[in-house]
Amino acid sequence: MNFYKEITPAGFGIAIKVKETLFSAQSPFQKVEILDSDSTLGKILTLDDLMMTTEGDEYFYHEMIAHIPMMNHKEPKTVLVIGGGDGGTVREVLKHDTVEKVVLCEIDGMVIDACKKYLPTIAGELDNPKVEILVEDAIEYIKTKKNEFDIVLIDSTDPMGPGEGLFTEEFYTNVKKSLKKGGIVAAQSESPVVNKEEIKKMYTLLKKVFPITSTFTSPIPTYPGGYWAWAFCSEDVEPLSYIDEKRCEKITKNCKVYNKEYHLARFALPNFLKNLL
Amino acid sequence: MNFYKEITPAGFGIAIKVKETLFSAQSPFQKVEILDSDSTLGKILTLDDLMMTTEGDEYFYHEMIAHIPMMNHKEPKTVLVIGGGDGGTVREVLKHDTVEKVVLCEIDGMVIDACKKYLPTIAGELDNPKVEILVEDAIEYIKTKKNEFDIVLIDSTDPMGPGEGLFTEEFYTNVKKSLKKGGIVAAQSESPVVNKEEIKKMYTLLKKVFPITSTFTSPIPTYPGGYWAWAFCSEDVEPLSYIDEKRCEKITKNCKVYNKEYHLARFALPNFLKNLL
Numbered sequence: 001m002n003f004y005k006e007i008t009p010a011g012f013g014i015a016i017k018v019k020e021t022l023f024s025a026q027s028p029f030q031k032v033e034i035l036d037s038d039s040t041l042g043k044i045l046t047l048d049d050l051m052m053t054t055e056g057d058e059y060f061y062h063e064m065i066a067h068i069p070m071m072n073h074k075e076p077k078t079v080l081v082i083g084g085g086d087g088g089t090v091r092e093v094l095k096h097d098t099v100e101k102v103v104l105c106e107i108d109g110m111v112i113d114a115c116k117k118y119l120p121t122i123a124g125e126l127d128n129p130k131v132e133i134l135v136e137d138a139i140e141y142i143k144t145k146k147n148e149f150d151i152v153l154i155d156s157t158d159p160m161g162p163g164e165g166l167f168t169e170e171f172y173t174n175v176k177k178s179l180k181k182g183g184i185v186a187a188q189s190e191s192p193v194v195n196k197e198e199i200k201k202m203y204t205l206l207k208k209v210f211p212i213t214s215t216f217t218s219p220i221p222t223y224p225g226g227y228w229a230w231a232f233c234s235e236d237v238e239p240l241s242y243i244d245e246k247r248c249e250k251i252t253k254n255c256k257v258y259n260k261e262y263h264l265a266r267f268a269l270p271n272f273l274k275n276l277l
Numbered sequence: 278m279n280f281y282k283e284i285t286p287a288g289f290g291i292a293i294k295v296k297e298t299l300f301s302a303q304s305p306f307q308k309v310e311i312l313d314s315d316s317t318l319g320k321i322l323t324l325d326d327l328m329m330t331t332e333g334d335e336y337f338y339h340e341m342i343a344h345i346p347m348m349n350h351k352e353p354k355t356v357l358v359i360g361g362g363d364g365g366t367v368r369e370v371l372k373h374d375t376v377e378k379v380v381l382c383e384i385d386g387m388v389i390d391a392c393k394k395y396l397p398t399i400a401g402e403l404d405n406p407k408v409e410i411l412v413e414d415a416i417e418y419i420k421t422k423k424n425e426f427d428i429v430l431i432d433s434t435d436p437m438g439p440g441e442g443l444f445t446e447e448f449y450t451n452v453k454k455s456l457k458k459g460g461i462v463a464a465q466s467e468s469p470v471v472n473k474e475e476i477k478k479m480y481t482l483l484k485k486v487f488p489i490t491s492t493f494t495s496p497i498p499t500y501p502g503g504y505w506a507w508a509f510c511s512e513d514v515e516p517l518s519y520i521d522e523k524r525c526e527k528i529t530k531n532c533k534v535y536n537k538e539y540h541l542a543r544f545a546l547p548n549f550l551k552n553l554l
Contacts, residue, residue: 005280005292011316012499015282015292039288040471057470060547193334193498194317219496219504221470222289226503227496257547265542270337270534 004035004044006051008224010194014051016041016222022118027110029162034118041222043119045086047111048161053086057221058122061188063258064218065230066092067251068266069151069186071243072232076150077101080178082138082166084155085111087123093153094125095251102131103149105142107162109135139165145178152178154187159198167202172209176235185210185233192217192273193225203277206231214239215277216266218257229273239267281312281321283328285501287471291328293318293499299395304387306439311395318499320395322363324388325438334498335365335399336533338465341495342507343369344528344535345543346428346463348520349509353427354378357455359415359443361432362388364400370430371402372528379408380426382419384439386412416442422455429455431464436475444479449486453512462487462510469494469550470502480554483508491516492554493543495534506550516544 007013017038024033035044042055053061066089070076077100079093085106093102104126106112112133115123126133134141152175157163165171175185187206190198206213210233220228232239243260252259269277284290294315301310312321319332330338343366347353354377356370362383370379381403383389389410392400403410411418429452434440442448452462464483467475483490487510497505509516520537529536546554 003282003292007292007294010318011314012291012293012318014289015280015284016289017284037288041287041289193496217496219470219494219502221502221504223503225496225498226500227498252548256549259545259548259551261545262547265545268536268538268542270539271529271536272533274536 004037004046006049006224008194013224014222016044023114025110027108029108032108032110032114034114045115045119047157050158051222052157053088053122054222055119055121058088059256060218060220061223061228062088062092063255064216064266065089065153065155065186065188067255067258068216068230068263069153069184069232070096071248071263072237072239072241073150073182073184074242074244078149079103079151079153080105080149081153081155083157083163084153086115086119087126089153089155090131091122091125094128094130095254096247098247099130103134104131105134105136105138107135107137139171142171142174142178147180149178150180150183152183152185154185156188158190159202167205169205169208172206176209179235182237183234184237185231187231187233189215189229189231191223191225191227192229192276193227195224196276199229200276203231206233211235212238214267215269215273217269217273218266240264281314281323283326283501285471290501291499293321300391302387304385306385309385309387309391311391322392322396324434327435328499329434330363330365330399331499332396332398337495337497338500338505339365339369340532340535341493341543342366342430342432342463342465344532345493345507345540346430346461346509347373348525348540349514349516349518350427350459350461351519351521355426356380356428356430357382357426358430358432360434360440361430363392363396364403366430366432367408368399368402371405371407372531373524375524376407380411381408382411382413382415384412384414416448419448419451419455424457426455427457427460429460429462431462433465435467436479444482446482446485449483453486456512459514460511461514462508464508464510466492466506466508468500468502468504469506469553470504472501473553476506477553480508483510488512489515491544492546492550494546494550495543517541
């Protein structure tokens with residue numbers, strides 16, 4: 001029996017039965033693989049042997065990173081997704097009727113191509129005419145953007161490897177400048193169970209840059225510790241200060257996880273995480 | 278490198294680096310093992326090769342099964358814990374000053390003895406004078422109990438093996454009869470991610486017996502799917518209808534996860550689980 005095993009530095013992690021490797025190649029940035037699992041998770045994307053997404057549980061992650069900030073914005077029209085080459089976050093963003101344009105800035109074109117071919121239920125909306133795909137480094141891209149986006153979603157890999165520059169004070173400052181008034185950033189912020197040091201470092205930087213920095217969490221079966229956190233940052237919008245009821249109702253019908261009560265509950269953190277932040 | 282691997286019928290699960298097996302024996306009911314992991318999880322209890330608890334993440338489970346029902350009761354004095362031979366649930370119950378007596382009804386004395394010896398941070402309160410330990414079958418024990426307990430916590434194994442009889446309509450009916458007025462039952466009810474069929478079956482039976490049957494969930498890093506559910510059942514008490522503020526404040530100081538906001542958020546379920554129930 002073949003297994004995909006991801007053991008974190010904490011000494012434990014996930015194991016998944018694997019039927020075959022459908023795609024494996026080294027891009028200029030990382031090793032990109034698509035595995036066909038022998039499990040309810042279906043097909044899996046890994047980057048440098050780390051779990052990125054699975055057909056079977058991707059909705060936990062993508063619904064949270066997209067809808068928690070989007071629903072807290074009165075009329076999100078322009079959205080920037082940084083990383084997120086699998087397309088899952090873009091798919092969720094497009095469920096909001098208000099959206100006119102989504103820019104996907106992903107450094108690695110191989111990720112986009114592999115996901116379009118092997119993970120169509122996740123990447124299927126990347127060809128939507130509202131989506132502009134830029135295969136380039138978001139660190140450079142964001143430097144020239146001022147007052148352009150209602151929502152910026154940092155759907156990055158971990159703070160080591162190609163994603164490292166997406167966890168710096170300079171980058172966060174440029175992201176802030178790219179926001180319009182009332183703009184909101186959400187950023188994946190690692191596992192509260194196994195990445196405590198990374199979380200501490202990241203939020204220290206975010207708090208330097210954004211006057212409003214909060215945290216929301218959700219279970220994610222295939223991520224380290226089964227439990228994940230995202231940062232909610234803004235210059236002028238508090239989390240839970242607004243929920244668009246009409247959009248919320250419509251999107252709930254279209255989601256496997258997201259609903260209003262689940263949204264409101266996301267910011268209730270366990271003591272150990274509150275203390276860490 | 279040695280691993281403890283628990284692969285669920287869904288085809289995926291947890292893998293933990295293991296240093297050595299500290300205890301391994303066959304009781305009349307099951308295989309009982311204590312492993313010393315090479316991870317932040319510390320020592321681990323498994324029964325019939327299924328993960329029961331770890332020193333590193335046990336508080337997620339034990340704080341939830343105990344404090345969610347206990348804090349919803351105005352003055353819990355008498356508590357019955359069914360299963361739970363590791364002692365973690367009893368330890369949490371005893372944090373409530375109102376408690377006068379906790380009965381632990383565990384079928385397998387070997388589990389209690391092994392946990393007392395190898396997992397003292399979990400089992401340490403089993404010698405508390407308020408605790409009465411009965412090494413017997415809860416199915417028989419509960420038959421003669423009428424109007425005796427404020428809280429019953431069903432801290433069982435899965436609905437196969439020695440725990441099977443704890444998932445029947447007859448058993449639930451007897452549990453209901455054992456409750457005093459205002460009494461509340463909480464029961465572990467499997468993983469919403471990998472045990473969908475078991476959950477459906479269990480809640481169908483619970484709803485036949487209890488006029489009030491609800492569900493709360495929390496992440497648990499080492500349980501299948503990283504996400505766990507418990508049933509909240511009563512004849513006359515709605516969940517979230519009461520929270521003892523004074524006890525809540527005191528116990529929050531003593532917990533790694535539990536606090537009032539986290540409590541209130543537990544009953545917000547993802548769509549797929551609402552639909553399942």
